Amino acid sequence: MKFRRLSIVLFLLLAACNLPALSGCARRDVLCVGLVTSYGGVDDHGLNQSAWEGVQQALDEGLIHRADFIATVDARDRAKNIQTFLLDGYDLVVTVGLGLEEDTRLAADEWPNRGFVGVDQPPGEPRRNLAVVTFPEDQGGFLAGALAALVTQTGKAAALCETKGIHSMWRYCEGFRVGVHYANPDLRGRVMYKEDGSPSELFNDPQWGEKQARYMLDQGVDILFAAGGGTAQAALETAAAGGAYVIGADEDMYYQVKASDFVLSSAVKLAGPAVYALIRQAVFERSLPGEKRGEYALGPYHSLERQVPPSVRERLEQIRRGLADGSIQTGVSSAP
Structure with missing residues (x-):
């Protein structure tokens, strides 16, 4: 017993x-x-x-x-x-x-x-x-930047990242900057890094994320990419609530952001x-x-699928393949 x-x-x-x-x-x-x-x-x-x-x-x-x-x-x-x-x-x-x-x-x-x-x-x-x-973060950012450049209506696409002292964040946002210009040479992606705050706030400074997202919205940005844990999620939440399309990093943010209908896609790690x-x-x-x-790769477009026409999807897939086989180089250094 x-x-x-x-x-x-x-x-x-x-x-x-x-x-x-x-x-x-x-x-x-x-x-x-x-x-x-x-x-x-x-x-x-x-x-x-x-x-x-x-x-x-x-x-x-x-x-x-x-x-x-x-x-x-x-x-x-x-x-x-x-x-x-x-x-x-x-x-x-x-x-x-x-x-x-x-x-x-x-x-x-x-x-x-x-x-x-x-x-x-x-x-x-x-x-x-x-x-x-x-994972080559610069390639993830590059894909997000290319998508933003091909879908933006205002010609203003931006990225928010944690401090560039974290090299993966640097590669993400600089990849975004290069990706925007690659897909549309007439555009320049706006990039902002979080350079202040205490170490305890790394990846967890929602106030900064919200503040900078509002600033971007006021500047006419209609597509925002963000990387950096809770800091980035707060930025995405704020931008989506303000009517901008957002692009997440690492995982499919459609399942994380409350205003999920404004999640255009996410740069996901395969x-x-x-x-x-x-x-x-x-x-x-x-x-x-x-x-x-x-x-x-870019995750699903979910409810915004109609905003990404077949011609854009084909172009993005060509870019993804080029990054994977090395025929497209981002030119982003591993560190600042």
């Missing part, structure tokens, strides 16, 4: 913590992949979902036998969530987000015979059992193809490269 009661308690604890059930992954003939998010679930219309789709593709094609995920709720559980898969014998663990960078590297050192993929994490010191998926390719390489070549580059 005590054993049965203990088993029931264990099952409830596993379910409550969103952990995968015990498996046969410790067997040599069973290939298992586990995915851990830095925060949130795999239905976020963003990076988590895209990475999980890559894992699912590997499962659907029979490259692996089992795939599970742990959606992190508390940041303090990130390392423990990774360990859960490792202790249960999973062969490869995919971690998603910059917040898992250190925990992923520590786990790779502790478990040298297991494979790890860090999505949206910097390369750092190479490890033979760790690959990272990085992690799935890179995650799938790395799993395939791990299975067939028994190796993981140090770095794999992900790609950007």
Whole structure:
């Protein structure tokens, strides 16, 4: 009776913590992949979902036998969530987000015979059992700028980004500036960075985002792109509420902005193809490269689909392909 009661308690604890059930992954003939998010679930219309789709593709094609995920709720559980898969014998663990960078590297050192993929994490010191998926933010901004240039009615498109001291923000907004001019040489994209405030306000200064969005609206801007967490979301909310079209970054902001009918699109990170390719390489070549580059794409146009005619979509797709194959270069440096 005590054993049965203990088993029931264990099952409830596993379910409550969103952990995968015990498996046969410790067997040599069973290939298992586990995915851990830095925060949130795999239905976020963003990076988590895209990475999980890559894992699912590997499962659907029979490259692996089992795939599970742990959606992190508390940041303090990130390392423990990774360990859960490792202790249960999973062969490869995919971690998603910059917040898992250190925990992923520590786990790779502790478990040298297991494979790890860090999505949206910097390369750092190479490890033979760790690959990272990085993203060229300048290309994401470039796509957003091209879309803005091809749709704007006032000829005034702008971008707001966190401080240029964060190099990914620099690449995003400078990419936007270049993308606007590439798509329409008669236009110049307006770019504004947040250069003041305390470190505690990084990515979380909604007052600044609101203020600058209102300023842009007063200047006649009818399309606003913004990158930078809560700061950017506040800017997008304000601009959309004021009647401007907005373009989000990283994830599909249609599901985040209240006035969603004014979300033109978002520059989203496509992690799935890179995650799938790395799993395939791990299975067939028994190796993981140090770095794999992900790609950007424009998300759905949702309720504004009619504002983007077929000719514009075709042009944007040509630009996306050119960025992906290198025939189009943004010319944006990696840092200011």
